[in-house]
Amino acid sequence: MPIVDLDGIPTRYETIGQGPALLMFSPGGFDSSLENWTSFGRYKDLGFLGALSQRYTCIVFDRRESGQSGGRLERLSWSRYVTQALALLDHLGVDRAHTMGGCVGCSTAAALAVAHPVRVRSMVLFSPAGGYTYRAAQHLRFHRHLGFVHEHGLQAVVDLARESGAGFSKDPRVGPWAAALRNDEAFAASYAATDLGRYTAILSGTSRLLFDRDTVPGLEPEDLAVLDVPALVVPGEDDSHTRSAARHLQECLPDADYWDVPVAEQTPAACQDRVLAFLDAHSTDPC
Template sequence: MTTPTGLPVMQETTYDVGGKKIFVAETGEGPPVLLLHGGGPGASGVSNYTRNIAGLAAQYRVIVPDLPGYGRSSKGVDGADPFGHLADHIRGLLDRLGLDRAHLVGNSYGGACALRLALDTPDRVDRMVLMGPGGVGTTRTVPTAGLRSLLAYYNGDGPSRPKLEKFIRNYLVFNAAGVPDSAIDERYRASIDPEVVASPPLRRPSGRGALRTLWKSDFTRDPRLSRLPVPTLVLWGAKDQVNRPSGGRMLADQLPNCDLYVVANTGHWVQFEQAGLFNRVCSDFLVGHR
C-alpha cells in the first residue's frame, strides 16, 4: 500500500534517546538499513530519501530517522563535536530498536554521522554506503560555494524561500529542473521552525575552540580510518558543489575495504538525481554483491 506521494505506508514512532526525542519512520522487512539524511536547511529523513524508500523496502527493513536538530526530532546539536553527537544518538536509537547491528546509508551530514559511528563502534555496523559525506577534509580551509550558501542560510537577513531555492537549484543538484517546487516549499516550511531558527543545527565552528572542532571533524586525520573493517561503498556526484568529489578518492585510498563510484552529471544529492542507479547499486552492495 502506498500514499498519494508514492511512498509506502510507514510506521511512525518517536523514541527517547539520551534525553532527546528521535522521530523514526520505517517500512519493509529484512536486514535493517538506517537512512541518515543530509544537513541542509529544512532537511528530514523521509524528504531526503523520498525516491529510495520504496525501492529499498522491497528487500530491507528501512528505518528513516530525523537526525537531532531536524524534522520532528528534538532540536539542538553539540557544536563542539557535532558528528560525535549525531553518532551517539543514532547508536542509542539502535539500542532502543533492539538492534545489535545494522547497515548505514548516509548522505552528506548523515554520511559523517555514519562514518563516525562506524569508527567509534565498528561492531555495530554491517555495511555502509556514503554519498558525498562531510568530514573528509576537502572543505576544512576553503569551503565550496555550495557549502558557503548552506552555512549562510540563517545569517544576514535570515532564512527565505529564494535563498533556499538558490542553494538547492544552484548547488545541491546538477539538474535544477529536476527538483519540483513542492520539495522546496516543504523544506522552506521546515527551515523556519522557530526552534531551528534560534539554534541552527549546522553551522561552521567559530570563536574559541573552532580550529580544534574543525580538525576533530576531519576523518582523514583519524588513524582509525585505515583500520576500519566495515565494507564501504562511497558514491559521489562528479559535479558536487557542496563537498568536493576529491573526497571520494581520499576515502578509497585510506579505507581498507572501500569501493568508490563517481556518478557523472550528478551533484551532491546522488540518491535523488540518480535514484534508479542508487537504489540498484545500494541494494546490491548491502546484500554482498559488488
Template sequence: MILHHVVDGPADAPVLLLGGSLGSDVSLWAAPARALSQRYRIVRFDHRGHGLSPVPSGDYEIADLGRDVLALLDHLGVPRAHYAGLSLGGMVGMWLAAHAPERVDRLALACTAAFLPPAQGWLDRASAVRGGGLAAIADAVLSRWVTPGVDPGPGPRAMLLGTPPDGYAACCAAIAAMDLRPALPRIAAPTLVIAAAEDLATPPVLGAEIAASVPGARYAVVADAAHVAVLQRPDEVTDLIARHLAGDPVGDAAAIPAASRHAAGMAVRRAVLGDAHVDRATARADAFTADFQDLITRYAWGEVWTRDGLSRRERSLITLAMLAALRCEDELAMHVRAALRQGLTPDEIREVLLQVAIYAGVPAANAAFAIAARTLASIGKEPHDT
C-alpha cells in the same frame, strides 16, 4: 534524546539506516526507501538539529551525531545494522563504523568527505544562518545540490528552509572541527564509496581518498549528478547501495580516475582563482589549448592544490614567491588576486616579496612589487590594507 525517524519494510528483515545530508530531513531518502524496503527494514532518521529531531543548544561534534544513531539503534532494539549516508550522513557513518564497529554490518558512503576544510568557511556559514536563517544561503546551497541548469524543485528548497537555523549552524561547526582521516583504517565493515561526477561540495577525489584509506573499500562514480546525487539520480544510487548490501563487488578498487581528478581540480581552481577567471580561461580554450587546460586542472589543481599537507593559504604564499622569482608577470598578477581570496593581506604579500628580494634578487622583487601594487590598486586595495 531519540532522533525523529520513519520505519518501513518487513519487521524481520535486516535493518538499513539512511542518514541524510546537511539541511535535509527524512524525505531526502523517500525514493530509495520505497525500493529498498522490499528487502530491508528501512530506518530513515533526522540528524539532531534537523527535521523533527530535537535541537540541543550549542555546537555539535560528529561524535554527538554518531552517538545519537547508537541511541536510536538501542531504542529500536537493533544490535547491528547496515548504514548508508550521504554528505553529513556519510560523515556520521564513518564515525559509527570506526568507533562502534560491532553495530555496523555493511557501509555505503555517498558524496561525502572525511575532512573538509577550510574550517572558517563552515563557521562563516553558521554565522550567516544564525543571522539570516536558511534563506541567507539557500540559493548557494541548492545550486550545488544538482548540476547546472537542473531545477531541484520546490521540495528540496522547502526541506532546506525548514531546517532549524540553530541546528544547521551547530552541524556546520561539527564539520568545521571534523577530521575522520585517522579513523578510516579502523573501519572493518565492507564499504562502498559513491561519488558524484559533478559534485563541487565534496569532489570525487575526496571519495576516492576515503576508499583508498578504508581497507577493502570499493569506489563508484555516478555520472551527471552533483552533491545530493540521490535527488538527481535516485535509481543509480539505489542500485549501487542494493548491490553492495547484497554482497556484489560494486565499483572499482580504490583509485583516483582522471575524471575525478579533473572534477576535484576544477572545484579548487574556482575556489582559489574565482569563477570569473576560470570561466574566461575555459571559454578561451580551443583545439590547440584544450589539452593544456585539462592538464593543469587535473595535475596542478587536482593533484597538488587538493593535498592536505599545506593549506591553500600556505600554497598561495609559496606560489607568489616562486612566480615573483621566475618573473612570471601575468601569473603573478593572477595569484595576487587569488591570495586575497585565500585571506592573505597586502602586508603579507609585501613580506613575501621582501623575502624574494633577499633570495631571488632585487630586480625580480622590484618587478613583482610593481605588479602587485598595480593589481592591488585595480581592485581597490591599498598596500597596507588588512
C-alpha cells in the same frame, strides 16, 4: 510517525520494509529530515526508500535539530550525532545494522562505524559532502549567522526562524537550531535568554570543529585506515560533494568499493541495483 526520547532529545523516526536493518542518515546538511530521502535534490528521483525497503528494514529519522526532532544548545559534533543514531538502534533492539549516508550523512555513518564497528555490518557512502569549497561554504554560513546575532540578538533569530520556515542551509540567519526553535517553546525561550558570549563560544566551536578539514569532515584518516567495515563509496561532483571527498574515503578505507561512475550515469535504476548488490553481498554473516 513515532517520536522517542534519545539522550534527552525527542527524535522522530520511521521504519519501512522488512529484512536486515538499514539505518539511513539523511542528506540535507542542517536540514536532515527523514523526508529528504524522497524530496531533497537528486534523492527525490533516485527512489532509494522504495527500492531498498523491498529487501531491508529502512530506519529513517530526523537528525537532531532537524525536521520534527528536538535539540539542545550545545556545541554540535559528529560524536553527538553518533550518540543519537546509536540510541535509536538500541531503542529498536537492533544489534547490528547496515548504514547508508547521503551527502553530509556520510560523515555520521562513517563516524558511527569508527566509534562502534561491531554495530555496523556495512556502510553505503553516497555522494559524500566534503572538500575545500564545502568547508569554506559552511564556515561562511556560520559567520553570517553570528553577524546577524550580534546585530539583532537571539530573540530576532527565534522570530525569523518561525516567520520564514527556512532552515540554516537556505538562510544562514536562522542558525543551526532553527527547527528546534519552531518545535519547542521552552527551548526557544531558553535560547533567546542565552548569554551572547556563551552563544558565540558554542557557535564558533561548532563551526571550527564540525567542519574541521578539507576532505570529508569529522573523520581522522588513521581511524578510517584501520576500519574493517566494508564500504561502498559513490562520488558526487559538485562544490559540496567533491570527487576529492569520495576519493579520500576510497584511499583511507581498507575495504572500500569505489563506484567510479559520473553523476550523469548514476541513474535511479543503476544506483538502486548497485546499492542492493553491495548490501546483499554483506548481509550474510560468515560462519
